[in-house]
Amino acid sequence: MTTTAARTLVVEGREIELDPEGYLVSLDEWSPAVAEALAAEESRTLTPAHWEVLEVLRDFYRRFEMAPAMRPLVKAVKQSLGDEKGSSIYLMRLFPESPAKVTARLAGLPKPTNCL
Amino acid sequence: MTPSQSLAQDLAELDLIVVLRHAPHGSQWVREGLDVALVAAAFGKRVALLFQGDGVLSLLTGQQAGPLGQKGTHPQMAMLEMYDIETLWVSGSALAQRGLMPDDLMLPVRVMDVEDCRAVAHAQLPTLVF
Numbered sequence: 266m267t268t269t270a271a272r273t274l275v276v277e278g279r280e281i282e283l284d285p286e287g288y289l290v291s292l293d294e295w296s297p298a299v300a301e302a303l304a305a306e307e308s309r310t311l312t313p314a315h316w317e318v319l320e321v322l323r324d325f326y327r328r329f330e331m332a333p334a335m336r337p338l339v340k341a342v343k344q345s346l347g348d349e350k351g352s353s354i355y356l357m358r359l360f361p362e363s364p365a366k367v368t369a370r371l372a373g374l375p376k377p378t379n380c381l
Numbered sequence: 382m383t384p385s386q387s388l389a390q391d392l393a394e395l396d397l398i399v400v401l402r403h404a405p406h407g408s409q410w411v412r413e414g415l416d417v418a419l420v421a422a423a424f425g426k427r428v429a430l431l432f433q434g435d436g437v438l439s440l441l442t443g444q445q446a447g448p449l450g451q452k453g454t455h456p457q458m459a460m461l462e463m464y465d466i467e468t469l470w471v472s473g474s475a476l477a478q479r480g481l482m483p484d485d486l487m488l489p490v491r492v493m494d495v496e497d498c499r500a501v502a503h504a505q506l507p508t509l510v511f
């Protein structure tokens with residue numbers, strides 16, 4: 266499936282293409298600076314607590330080639346970061362609105378396929 | 382617990398059975414079936430996968446995406462566990478016809494004989510066939 270660019274975001278002098286929902290058109294364009302810029306657009310500030318979750322997401326995609334829906338996201342975070350952080354409440358607090366969608370966008374992954 | 386008891390227990394706890402009967406890579410059947418299973422699991426449904434016929438080939442180890450650069454279905458198979466889909470049934474005769482052993486498969490499965498398959502049919506659970 267080809268995604269068309271709806272707009273671009275300029276990060277460190279490079280134009281990064283975004284699809285109509287704000288996800289990266291080309292996943293290879295991602296860098297930590299891109300994540301910061303995407304977060305800043307939504308007035309989010311990324312702390313180390315956010316970054317460790319984004320790293321779990323990127324690892325999930327490397328292994329399974331898909332962005333996780335909420336339930337497997339919670340499970341993946343639990344496996345990597347422990348029971349305390351592997352809860353939907355913790356993730357909701359870090360990434361208000363929809364953790365699965367927000368984290369996938371910031372981590373440079375496609376929109377979660379099975380996300381509700 | 383005898384095997385048939387553990388199967389009866391699995392059947393009592395399930396909401397949906399997805400049957401996969403096609404080989405991977407040649408068509409979209411395996412992907413579509415997996416997508417349905419994953420969506421149901423994301424909704425909190427308890428899902429079992431039943432691999433019959435060429436469907437057992439989709440569990441083979443050592444698969445690669447190949448020159449087309451398309452995504453394979455094998456990473457999705459590996460992901461089932463993250464969606465708590467852990468009830469995987471494989472037709473024993475389908476394995477035997479293709480000269481395969483459970484060790485040739487990428488995930489731990491339950492090998493089903495004719496009696497087991499009959500028990501699954503008698504349970505009359507919602508079943509989607511791909």
